Amino acid sequence: MTTNDVHLATVPHWIAGAPSGSTNGRRSEVVDPATGHVLRLVELGGAAVVDAAVTSARSAAGAWASTPAPVRATTLHRFRALMLEHSEELASIITSEQGKTLADARGEVARSVEAVEVAISVVQHLKGEYAEQVSRGVDTYSFRQPLGVCAGITPFNFPIMVPVSMFAAAIACGNSFVLKPSERVPSASVRLAQLLAEAELPDGVFNVVHGGVDAVNALIEHPDVAAISFVGSTPVAREIYSRSAAAGKKVQALGGANNHMVVMPDADLDAAADALASAAYGAAGQRCMAVPIAVAVGEVADELVAKTAERATAFRTGPGNVEGTDMGPLISEVAIERVRGALEAAPSQGANVVVDGRVNLTSEAGYFIGPSLVDNVSVDSDLYQKEVFGPILSVVRVDDLDEALRIVNASPYGNGATIFTASGVAGRRFAHSVQAGSVGINVPIPVPISWFGFGGWGDSRFGDDGLNYDAYRFYTKSKVVTQRWTEPRMGVSPHFVAARH
Protein backbone atom coordinates (compact mmCIF):
# COMPACT_ATOMS: atom_id res chain seq x y z
CA MET A 1 0.00 0.00 0.00
CA THR A 2 1.19 3.54 -0.67
CA THR A 3 -0.09 6.86 0.60
CA ASN A 4 -1.96 7.34 -2.68
CA ASP A 5 -4.16 4.30 -2.10
CA VAL A 6 -6.24 5.69 0.73
CA HIS A 7 -6.87 8.99 2.42
CA LEU A 8 -4.76 8.78 5.54
CA ALA A 9 -5.13 10.81 8.71
CA THR A 10 -2.22 13.07 9.59
CA VAL A 11 -0.78 13.31 13.11
CA PRO A 12 -0.79 17.04 13.94
CA HIS A 13 1.60 19.15 15.96
CA TRP A 14 0.22 20.31 19.32
CA ILE A 15 0.67 24.00 19.99
CA ALA A 16 -0.97 26.29 22.57
CA GLY A 17 -3.28 23.54 23.80
CA ALA A 18 -4.65 22.47 20.41
CA PRO A 19 -3.78 20.37 17.36
CA SER A 20 -1.97 22.36 14.72
CA GLY A 21 -1.52 21.65 11.01
CA SER A 22 1.36 22.20 8.72
CA THR A 23 2.73 25.45 7.43
CA ASN A 24 5.02 23.90 4.82
CA GLY A 25 2.96 20.92 3.60
CA ARG A 26 5.72 18.40 4.39
CA ARG A 27 4.68 15.06 5.82
CA SER A 28 6.18 11.61 6.24
CA GLU A 29 4.68 8.14 6.52
CA VAL A 30 4.15 6.35 9.81
CA VAL A 31 4.53 2.63 9.17
CA ASP A 32 3.26 -0.35 11.15
CA PRO A 33 6.49 -2.38 11.43
CA ALA A 34 4.52 -5.61 11.83
CA THR A 35 2.94 -5.27 8.38
CA GLY A 36 5.01 -2.70 6.51
CA HIS A 37 1.76 -0.80 5.82
CA VAL A 38 1.42 2.94 6.14
CA LEU A 39 -0.82 3.66 9.12
CA ARG A 40 -1.04 7.41 8.83
CA LEU A 41 1.05 10.48 7.98
CA VAL A 42 2.80 12.88 10.29
CA GLU A 43 3.50 16.59 9.86
CA LEU A 44 7.17 17.50 9.42
CA GLY A 45 7.72 20.89 10.96
CA GLY A 46 10.57 23.30 10.31
CA ALA A 47 11.65 26.64 11.74
CA ALA A 48 8.18 28.28 11.47
CA VAL A 49 6.38 25.57 13.44
CA VAL A 50 9.16 25.42 16.01
CA ASP A 51 8.93 29.19 16.43
CA ALA A 52 5.15 28.94 16.96
CA ALA A 53 5.61 26.20 19.57
CA VAL A 54 8.41 28.03 21.39
CA THR A 55 6.41 31.28 21.36
CA SER A 56 3.45 29.41 22.85
CA ALA A 57 5.72 27.86 25.49
CA ARG A 58 7.35 31.20 26.30
CA SER A 59 3.95 32.93 26.75
CA ALA A 60 2.86 30.21 29.18
CA ALA A 61 6.14 29.94 31.07
CA GLY A 62 5.81 32.93 33.41
CA ALA A 63 2.36 32.11 34.79
CA TRP A 64 3.24 28.42 35.12
CA ALA A 65 6.47 29.20 36.98
CA SER A 66 4.46 31.41 39.37
CA THR A 67 1.83 28.72 39.93
CA PRO A 68 2.45 27.29 43.41
CA ALA A 69 4.44 24.07 43.23
CA PRO A 70 1.75 22.00 45.03
CA VAL A 71 -0.80 23.17 42.42
CA ARG A 72 1.55 22.11 39.62
CA ALA A 73 1.92 18.77 41.38
CA THR A 74 -1.87 18.37 41.58
CA THR A 75 -2.11 18.84 37.80
CA LEU A 76 0.43 16.07 37.32
CA HIS A 77 -1.47 13.86 39.78
CA ARG A 78 -4.52 14.25 37.53
CA PHE A 79 -2.35 13.42 34.49
CA ARG A 80 -1.06 10.30 36.26
CA ALA A 81 -4.64 9.16 36.96
CA LEU A 82 -5.54 9.68 33.29
CA MET A 83 -2.49 7.70 32.16
CA LEU A 84 -3.62 4.81 34.35
CA GLU A 85 -7.19 5.09 33.10
CA HIS A 86 -5.96 5.00 29.47
CA SER A 87 -3.02 2.67 29.97
CA GLU A 88 -4.35 -0.05 27.68
CA GLU A 89 -4.95 2.46 24.89
CA LEU A 90 -1.48 3.98 25.37
CA ALA A 91 0.10 0.51 25.23
CA SER A 92 -1.67 -0.30 21.99
CA ILE A 93 -0.52 2.99 20.41
CA ILE A 94 3.07 2.03 21.32
CA THR A 95 2.70 -1.45 19.82
CA SER A 96 1.05 -0.27 16.61
CA GLU A 97 3.82 2.21 15.69
CA GLN A 98 6.90 0.83 17.49
CA GLY A 99 6.17 -2.90 17.19
CA LYS A 100 7.06 -4.17 20.68
CA THR A 101 4.78 -6.73 22.30
CA LEU A 102 1.73 -5.51 24.19
CA ALA A 103 3.19 -6.92 27.43
CA ASP A 104 6.33 -4.88 26.87
CA ALA A 105 4.31 -1.79 25.94
CA ARG A 106 2.26 -2.16 29.14
CA GLY A 107 5.55 -2.28 31.04
CA GLU A 108 6.64 0.94 29.31
CA VAL A 109 3.41 2.67 30.35
CA ALA A 110 3.89 1.47 33.94
CA ARG A 111 7.45 2.85 34.02
CA SER A 112 6.15 6.14 32.59
CA VAL A 113 3.57 6.41 35.36
CA GLU A 114 6.41 5.83 37.82
CA ALA A 115 8.35 8.66 36.16
CA VAL A 116 5.39 11.02 36.71
CA GLU A 117 5.23 10.01 40.39
CA VAL A 118 8.94 10.70 40.81
CA ALA A 119 8.63 14.03 38.96
CA ILE A 120 5.95 15.08 41.43
CA SER A 121 8.05 14.01 44.41
CA VAL A 122 11.33 15.66 43.42
CA VAL A 123 9.76 19.12 43.34
CA GLN A 124 10.39 19.25 47.09
CA HIS A 125 14.08 19.72 46.25
CA LEU A 126 13.34 23.20 44.90
CA LYS A 127 13.16 24.32 48.53
CA GLY A 128 16.95 24.52 48.87
CA GLU A 129 18.92 25.10 52.06
CA TYR A 130 19.23 27.72 54.78
CA ALA A 131 22.23 28.78 56.89
CA GLU A 132 21.47 31.19 59.70
CA GLN A 133 23.93 33.76 61.12
CA VAL A 134 26.78 33.18 58.67
CA SER A 135 27.95 36.61 59.76
CA ARG A 136 26.44 39.00 62.33
CA GLY A 137 22.80 39.48 61.31
CA VAL A 138 23.46 37.70 58.04
CA ASP A 139 21.69 34.55 56.77
CA THR A 140 22.20 32.70 53.48
CA TYR A 141 19.63 30.55 51.78
CA SER A 142 19.21 28.87 48.42
CA PHE A 143 16.34 27.74 46.27
CA ARG A 144 15.87 26.56 42.72
CA GLN A 145 13.93 28.24 39.94
CA PRO A 146 12.74 26.92 36.57
CA LEU A 147 14.75 27.58 33.40
CA GLY A 148 11.88 28.73 31.17
CA VAL A 149 11.30 26.91 27.86
CA CYS A 150 12.85 23.42 27.74
CA ALA A 151 12.91 21.14 24.71
CA GLY A 152 13.09 17.34 24.41
CA ILE A 153 14.15 15.31 21.37
CA THR A 154 13.34 11.62 21.71
CA PRO A 155 14.04 8.26 20.01
CA PHE A 156 11.68 5.71 18.45
CA ASN A 157 12.21 2.88 20.93
CA PHE A 158 10.31 4.32 23.93
CA PRO A 159 7.53 6.49 22.46
CA ILE A 160 6.10 7.29 25.91
CA MET A 161 8.67 6.55 28.62
CA VAL A 162 11.50 8.75 27.35
CA PRO A 163 9.28 11.80 26.59
CA VAL A 164 7.46 11.48 29.93
CA SER A 165 10.69 11.17 31.90
CA MET A 166 11.71 14.52 30.42
CA PHE A 167 8.56 16.62 30.33
CA ALA A 168 6.92 15.49 33.59
CA ALA A 169 9.97 16.61 35.55
CA ALA A 170 10.43 19.81 33.55
CA ILE A 171 6.76 20.78 33.98
CA ALA A 172 6.69 19.83 37.67
CA CYS A 173 9.67 22.15 38.20
CA GLY A 174 7.75 25.06 36.60
CA ASN A 175 9.07 25.05 33.04
CA SER A 176 7.15 24.92 29.80
CA PHE A 177 8.12 22.28 27.26
CA VAL A 178 8.42 21.62 23.52
CA LEU A 179 8.70 17.93 22.61
CA LYS A 180 10.09 16.75 19.27
CA PRO A 181 9.33 13.02 19.30
CA SER A 182 10.67 10.50 16.80
CA GLU A 183 8.82 10.97 13.53
CA ARG A 184 8.50 7.16 13.34
CA VAL A 185 6.29 6.94 16.47
CA PRO A 186 4.50 10.31 16.66
CA SER A 187 0.97 9.46 17.85
CA ALA A 188 1.69 8.74 21.51
CA SER A 189 2.99 12.29 22.13
CA VAL A 190 -0.17 13.89 20.84
CA ARG A 191 -2.32 11.53 22.94
CA LEU A 192 -0.25 12.51 25.99
CA ALA A 193 -0.80 16.20 25.09
CA GLN A 194 -4.57 15.58 25.07
CA LEU A 195 -4.38 13.88 28.47
CA LEU A 196 -2.35 16.79 29.86
CA ALA A 197 -5.02 19.20 28.58
CA GLU A 198 -7.70 17.03 30.22
CA ALA A 199 -5.66 17.24 33.42
CA GLU A 200 -6.07 21.05 33.14
CA LEU A 201 -2.48 21.86 32.32
CA PRO A 202 -2.65 25.46 31.02
CA ASP A 203 -2.40 25.84 27.26
CA GLY A 204 1.13 26.35 25.99
CA VAL A 205 2.92 24.63 28.89
CA PHE A 206 3.29 21.47 26.79
CA ASN A 207 3.74 21.55 23.01
CA VAL A 208 4.62 18.92 20.41
CA VAL A 209 6.43 19.60 17.15
CA HIS A 210 6.91 16.72 14.73
CA GLY A 211 9.76 16.55 12.29
CA GLY A 212 13.31 15.48 11.73
CA VAL A 213 16.61 17.30 11.41
CA ASP A 214 15.06 20.67 10.43
CA ALA A 215 12.89 20.78 13.55
CA VAL A 216 15.82 19.76 15.76
CA ASN A 217 18.07 22.42 14.24
CA ALA A 218 15.40 25.06 14.76
CA LEU A 219 15.07 24.10 18.43
CA ILE A 220 18.81 24.26 18.98
CA GLU A 221 19.04 27.64 17.27
CA HIS A 222 15.98 29.22 18.89
CA PRO A 223 17.10 31.93 21.33
CA ASP A 224 14.13 31.33 23.66
CA VAL A 225 14.93 27.66 24.30
CA ALA A 226 16.91 27.47 27.53
CA ALA A 227 17.66 23.76 27.69
CA ILE A 228 17.79 20.73 25.42
CA SER A 229 17.28 17.12 26.53
CA PHE A 230 18.15 14.55 23.88
CA VAL A 231 17.98 10.76 23.85
CA GLY A 232 19.01 8.84 20.72
CA SER A 233 22.06 7.46 18.93
CA THR A 234 25.61 8.47 19.83
CA PRO A 235 26.59 10.38 16.66
CA VAL A 236 23.47 12.56 16.91
CA ALA A 237 23.84 12.94 20.70
CA ARG A 238 27.42 14.14 20.28
CA GLU A 239 26.45 16.70 17.67
CA ILE A 240 23.42 17.97 19.57
CA TYR A 241 25.51 18.31 22.70
CA SER A 242 28.23 20.40 21.05
CA ARG A 243 25.86 22.58 19.03
CA SER A 244 23.49 23.23 21.94
CA ALA A 245 26.40 24.07 24.24
CA ALA A 246 27.83 26.42 21.61
CA ALA A 247 24.41 28.12 21.48
CA GLY A 248 24.67 28.69 25.25
CA LYS A 249 22.01 26.19 26.27
CA LYS A 250 21.97 23.75 29.12
CA VAL A 251 22.16 20.32 27.49
CA GLN A 252 21.93 16.64 28.35
CA ALA A 253 22.38 14.25 25.42
CA LEU A 254 22.04 10.52 26.06
CA GLY A 255 23.48 8.33 23.32
CA GLY A 256 23.69 4.72 22.19
CA ALA A 257 25.00 1.68 24.00
CA ASN A 258 26.59 -1.75 23.69
CA ASN A 259 25.96 -3.28 27.10
CA HIS A 260 27.80 -6.32 28.46
CA MET A 261 26.79 -9.18 30.72
CA VAL A 262 29.72 -10.96 32.39
CA VAL A 263 28.94 -14.56 33.36
CA MET A 264 31.29 -16.03 35.97
CA PRO A 265 32.02 -19.78 36.31
CA ASP A 266 30.12 -19.89 39.63
CA ALA A 267 26.95 -18.28 38.19
CA ASP A 268 23.56 -20.00 38.09
CA LEU A 269 23.72 -20.77 34.37
CA ASP A 270 19.99 -21.26 33.87
CA ALA A 271 19.32 -17.86 35.44
CA ALA A 272 22.11 -16.31 33.34
CA ALA A 273 20.79 -17.86 30.10
CA ASP A 274 17.22 -16.71 30.89
CA ALA A 275 18.58 -13.23 31.58
CA LEU A 276 20.64 -13.16 28.38
CA ALA A 277 17.73 -14.23 26.21
CA SER A 278 15.34 -11.67 27.66
CA ALA A 279 17.93 -8.85 27.70
CA ALA A 280 19.25 -9.54 24.19
CA TYR A 281 16.02 -10.38 22.37
CA GLY A 282 13.30 -8.59 24.35
CA ALA A 283 11.87 -5.67 22.33
CA ALA A 284 13.89 -7.15 19.42
CA GLY A 285 17.08 -5.83 21.01
CA GLN A 286 15.88 -2.25 20.53
CA ARG A 287 16.41 -1.09 24.09
CA CYS A 288 19.24 1.18 25.13
CA MET A 289 19.69 -1.16 28.09
CA ALA A 290 19.52 -4.35 26.02
CA VAL A 291 22.47 -6.71 26.44
CA PRO A 292 23.95 -7.58 23.03
CA ILE A 293 27.28 -8.89 24.45
CA ALA A 294 27.83 -11.83 26.79
CA VAL A 295 31.31 -12.15 28.26
CA ALA A 296 31.71 -15.81 29.24
CA VAL A 297 34.43 -16.32 31.85
CA GLY A 298 36.46 -19.57 31.90
CA GLU A 299 34.92 -23.01 31.40
CA VAL A 300 31.37 -21.64 31.57
CA ALA A 301 31.24 -20.72 27.87
CA ASP A 302 30.14 -23.96 26.14
CA GLU A 303 27.29 -24.63 28.54
CA LEU A 304 26.17 -20.99 28.55
CA VAL A 305 26.07 -20.90 24.75
CA ALA A 306 24.09 -24.16 24.61
CA LYS A 307 21.55 -23.03 27.20
CA THR A 308 21.11 -19.60 25.63
CA ALA A 309 20.76 -21.12 22.15
CA GLU A 310 17.88 -23.30 23.42
CA ARG A 311 16.10 -20.21 24.65
CA ALA A 312 16.81 -18.20 21.48
CA THR A 313 15.36 -20.98 19.36
CA ALA A 314 12.22 -21.12 21.52
CA PHE A 315 11.58 -17.36 21.17
CA ARG A 316 8.38 -16.70 19.21
CA THR A 317 8.74 -13.85 16.73
CA GLY A 318 5.55 -12.19 15.47
CA PRO A 319 3.28 -9.16 15.61
CA GLY A 320 3.39 -7.47 19.02
CA ASN A 321 -0.39 -7.47 19.40
CA VAL A 322 -0.69 -11.26 19.03
CA GLU A 323 -0.94 -13.22 22.28
CA GLY A 324 2.10 -15.44 22.85
CA THR A 325 4.56 -13.33 20.84
CA ASP A 326 7.92 -12.98 22.61
CA MET A 327 9.52 -10.58 20.15
CA GLY A 328 8.00 -8.11 17.70
CA PRO A 329 9.45 -6.66 14.50
CA LEU A 330 12.31 -4.20 14.09
CA ILE A 331 11.41 -0.60 13.36
CA SER A 332 12.31 -0.48 9.65
CA GLU A 333 13.75 -2.16 6.59
CA VAL A 334 17.00 -0.28 7.25
CA ALA A 335 17.22 -1.87 10.69
CA ILE A 336 16.66 -5.34 9.18
CA GLU A 337 19.45 -4.72 6.68
CA ARG A 338 21.78 -3.63 9.47
CA VAL A 339 21.15 -6.88 11.36
CA ARG A 340 21.49 -9.01 8.20
CA GLY A 341 24.75 -7.25 7.31
CA ALA A 342 26.19 -7.87 10.78
CA LEU A 343 25.31 -11.59 10.56
CA GLU A 344 26.74 -11.94 7.06
CA ALA A 345 30.07 -10.36 8.06
CA ALA A 346 30.49 -12.30 11.32
CA PRO A 347 31.98 -15.60 9.99
CA SER A 348 34.62 -13.79 7.92
CA GLN A 349 35.77 -12.14 11.17
CA GLY A 350 36.26 -15.45 13.00
CA ALA A 351 32.87 -15.85 14.71
CA ASN A 352 30.39 -18.70 14.32
CA VAL A 353 26.65 -18.16 14.02
CA VAL A 354 25.05 -20.68 16.39
CA VAL A 355 21.44 -19.50 15.98
CA ASP A 356 20.60 -17.67 12.77
CA GLY A 357 17.61 -15.32 12.97
CA ARG A 358 17.41 -15.02 9.20
CA VAL A 359 15.79 -18.43 8.91
CA ASN A 360 12.50 -19.98 10.05
CA LEU A 361 10.55 -16.76 10.39
CA THR A 362 6.88 -17.17 11.23
CA SER A 363 5.77 -14.13 9.22
CA GLU A 364 6.78 -12.93 5.77
CA ALA A 365 5.29 -9.44 6.07
CA GLY A 366 6.72 -6.67 8.23
CA TYR A 367 10.24 -6.06 9.47
CA PHE A 368 10.83 -9.40 11.18
CA ILE A 369 14.07 -11.16 11.90
CA GLY A 370 14.50 -13.83 14.56
CA PRO A 371 16.94 -13.97 17.49
CA SER A 372 20.57 -14.77 16.60
CA LEU A 373 23.40 -16.07 18.75
CA VAL A 374 26.99 -15.62 17.57
CA ASP A 375 29.86 -17.30 19.43
CA ASN A 376 33.60 -16.58 19.55
CA VAL A 377 33.14 -12.93 18.66
CA SER A 378 36.39 -10.96 18.61
CA VAL A 379 36.49 -7.54 20.23
CA ASP A 380 38.05 -6.20 17.02
CA SER A 381 35.13 -7.31 14.83
CA ASP A 382 32.45 -4.99 13.47
CA LEU A 383 29.80 -7.03 15.24
CA TYR A 384 31.41 -6.24 18.58
CA GLN A 385 32.38 -2.65 17.88
CA LYS A 386 29.12 -1.29 16.43
CA GLU A 387 25.76 -0.82 18.10
CA VAL A 388 23.59 -3.20 16.01
CA PHE A 389 20.38 -2.34 17.93
CA GLY A 390 18.73 -5.61 16.93
CA PRO A 391 18.28 -9.17 18.24
CA ILE A 392 21.85 -10.48 18.01
CA LEU A 393 23.66 -11.78 21.07
CA SER A 394 27.46 -11.92 20.67
CA VAL A 395 29.49 -14.16 22.98
CA VAL A 396 33.06 -13.15 23.81
CA ARG A 397 35.15 -15.77 25.65
CA VAL A 398 37.69 -14.69 28.30
CA ASP A 399 39.82 -16.39 30.96
CA ASP A 400 39.06 -14.44 34.11
CA LEU A 401 37.30 -11.45 35.67
CA ASP A 402 40.32 -9.18 35.08
CA GLU A 403 40.13 -9.80 31.35
CA ALA A 404 36.35 -9.38 31.38
CA LEU A 405 36.66 -6.02 33.13
CA ARG A 406 39.38 -4.87 30.72
CA ILE A 407 37.10 -5.64 27.79
CA VAL A 408 33.99 -4.04 29.24
CA ASN A 409 35.92 -0.94 30.26
CA ALA A 410 37.58 -0.56 26.85
CA SER A 411 34.16 -0.14 25.21
CA PRO A 412 33.53 3.48 24.27
CA TYR A 413 29.98 3.11 25.56
CA GLY A 414 29.12 3.04 29.25
CA ASN A 415 25.36 2.83 29.54
CA GLY A 416 24.97 -0.38 31.54
CA ALA A 417 26.82 -3.53 32.54
CA THR A 418 25.85 -6.54 34.60
CA ILE A 419 27.48 -9.60 36.15
CA PHE A 420 26.09 -13.02 37.02
CA THR A 421 27.99 -14.65 39.86
CA ALA A 422 27.53 -16.45 43.18
CA SER A 423 30.44 -14.50 44.65
CA GLY A 424 29.80 -11.32 46.59
CA VAL A 425 33.49 -10.48 46.22
CA ALA A 426 33.32 -10.67 42.41
CA GLY A 427 30.04 -8.75 42.36
CA ARG A 428 31.40 -5.99 44.55
CA ARG A 429 34.62 -5.73 42.56
CA PHE A 430 32.62 -5.51 39.35
CA ALA A 431 30.31 -2.80 40.70
CA HIS A 432 33.29 -0.82 41.95
CA SER A 433 35.48 -1.08 38.83
CA VAL A 434 33.15 -1.18 35.86
CA GLN A 435 32.89 1.98 33.77
CA ALA A 436 29.13 2.31 33.34
CA GLY A 437 26.31 4.43 34.68
CA SER A 438 23.92 1.59 35.60
CA VAL A 439 25.28 -1.67 36.99
CA GLY A 440 23.57 -4.99 37.68
CA ILE A 441 24.46 -7.98 39.83
CA ASN A 442 22.42 -11.08 38.94
CA VAL A 443 19.81 -8.93 37.14
CA PRO A 444 19.49 -8.86 33.34
CA ILE A 445 18.77 -5.19 32.65
CA PRO A 446 19.92 -2.88 35.41
CA VAL A 447 17.56 0.03 34.77
CA PRO A 448 17.11 1.47 38.24
CA ILE A 449 13.71 2.45 39.60
CA SER A 450 13.11 6.16 38.86
CA TRP A 451 13.86 7.00 42.53
CA PHE A 452 17.46 7.07 41.28
CA GLY A 453 18.99 9.07 38.45
CA PHE A 454 19.63 7.48 35.06
CA GLY A 455 22.32 8.08 32.48
CA GLY A 456 25.37 6.45 30.96
CA TRP A 457 29.08 7.18 30.91
CA GLY A 458 31.50 7.62 28.02
CA ASP A 459 29.89 7.87 24.59
CA SER A 460 26.52 6.98 26.10
CA ARG A 461 26.04 10.48 27.52
CA PHE A 462 27.27 13.97 26.73
CA GLY A 463 26.63 17.01 28.86
CA ASP A 464 24.66 17.14 32.09
CA ASP A 465 23.14 14.16 33.82
CA GLY A 466 19.70 14.40 35.32
CA LEU A 467 16.80 12.17 34.39
CA ASN A 468 14.25 10.74 36.79
CA TYR A 469 15.23 11.44 40.41
CA ASP A 470 18.05 13.79 39.34
CA ALA A 471 15.92 15.67 36.81
CA TYR A 472 15.19 18.60 39.10
CA ARG A 473 18.89 19.52 38.97
CA PHE A 474 18.80 19.73 35.18
CA TYR A 475 15.45 21.51 34.86
CA THR A 476 16.16 24.24 37.44
CA LYS A 477 18.88 26.69 38.31
CA SER A 478 20.01 27.40 41.81
CA LYS A 479 19.88 30.85 43.38
CA VAL A 480 21.70 31.68 46.62
CA VAL A 481 20.55 34.70 48.64
CA THR A 482 22.65 36.32 51.32
CA GLN A 483 20.61 38.74 53.43
CA ARG A 484 21.15 41.15 56.29
CA TRP A 485 18.24 42.42 58.32
CA THR A 486 19.27 44.69 61.15
CA GLU A 487 17.06 46.17 63.81
CA PRO A 488 16.00 49.78 63.12
CA ARG A 489 18.41 52.14 64.88
CA MET A 490 16.32 55.32 65.15
CA GLY A 491 15.96 56.19 68.81
CA VAL A 492 16.49 52.64 69.94
CA SER A 493 19.41 51.81 72.12
CA PRO A 494 21.25 48.58 71.52
CA HIS A 495 20.50 47.63 75.16
CA PHE A 496 16.77 47.93 74.49
CA VAL A 497 17.05 45.73 71.39
CA ALA A 498 19.03 43.15 73.33
CA ALA A 499 16.49 43.23 76.19
CA ARG A 500 13.58 42.60 73.85
CA HIS A 501 15.21 39.43 72.57
Ligand code: NAD
Ligand atom coordinates in the same frame (compact mmCIF):
# COMPACT_ATOMS: atom_id res chain seq x y z
P1 NAD B 1 18.26 8.71 16.41
O1 NAD B 1 19.50 9.31 16.95
O2 NAD B 1 18.22 8.30 14.98
O3 NAD B 1 17.03 9.74 16.58
C1 NAD B 1 16.72 10.32 17.84
C2 NAD B 1 16.01 11.65 17.61
O4 NAD B 1 16.90 12.54 16.93
C3 NAD B 1 14.76 11.54 16.75
O5 NAD B 1 13.79 12.41 17.27
C4 NAD B 1 15.23 11.98 15.37
O6 NAD B 1 14.21 12.61 14.63
C5 NAD B 1 16.34 12.97 15.68
N1 NAD B 1 17.44 12.93 14.71
C6 NAD B 1 17.87 11.87 13.98
N2 NAD B 1 18.94 12.22 13.24
C7 NAD B 1 19.22 13.51 13.51
C8 NAD B 1 20.22 14.43 13.07
N3 NAD B 1 21.13 14.08 12.19
N4 NAD B 1 20.19 15.69 13.57
C9 NAD B 1 19.26 16.05 14.46
N5 NAD B 1 18.29 15.22 14.93
C10 NAD B 1 18.26 13.97 14.45
O7 NAD B 1 17.88 7.49 17.36
P2 NAD B 1 16.71 6.42 17.18
O8 NAD B 1 17.07 5.50 16.06
O9 NAD B 1 15.38 7.07 17.17
O10 NAD B 1 16.82 5.64 18.59
C11 NAD B 1 17.71 4.57 18.80
C12 NAD B 1 18.98 5.05 19.47
O11 NAD B 1 18.67 5.69 20.70
C13 NAD B 1 19.91 3.90 19.84
O12 NAD B 1 21.23 4.27 19.55
C14 NAD B 1 19.70 3.74 21.34
O13 NAD B 1 20.79 3.15 22.02
C15 NAD B 1 19.48 5.15 21.74
N6 NAD B 1 18.78 5.26 23.02
C16 NAD B 1 19.52 5.62 24.11
C17 NAD B 1 18.90 5.72 25.35
C18 NAD B 1 19.69 6.10 26.59
O14 NAD B 1 19.11 6.21 27.65
N7 NAD B 1 20.99 6.32 26.48
C19 NAD B 1 17.53 5.46 25.48
C20 NAD B 1 16.81 5.10 24.33
C21 NAD B 1 17.45 5.01 23.10
